Amino acid sequence: MITYKxxxxxxxxxxxxxxxxxxxxxxxxxxxxxxxxxxEACQEFHKSIDDYLAFCEELGEEPDKL
Known part of the structure; x- marks a missing residue:
């Protein structure tokens, strides 16, 4: 497992x-x-999180973190 932000x-x-x-x-x-x-998996994970957070911000919603 890996973590980011x-x-x-x-x-x-x-x-x-x-x-x-x-x-x-x-x-x-x-x-x-x-x-x-x-x-590459680490880079793609970071990119996915950054994209997800930007998408949530664009929608004006909080990320759905458990």
């Missing part, structure tokens, strides 16, 4: 597809990402 993601390996895929686990909304390397 107070959010946590669980990362799984799909050996058949040769990718890593992750899901943010401590929010009610569904935020996912995928990557080919661990470094």
């Amino acid at each position: 107070g959010y946590t993601a669980d990362i799984q390996v799909d050996a058949e597809a040769e990718i890593l895929f992750g899901r943010v686990i401590d929010i009610k909304d569904v935020v996912t990402f995928k990557a080919k390397t661990v470094e």
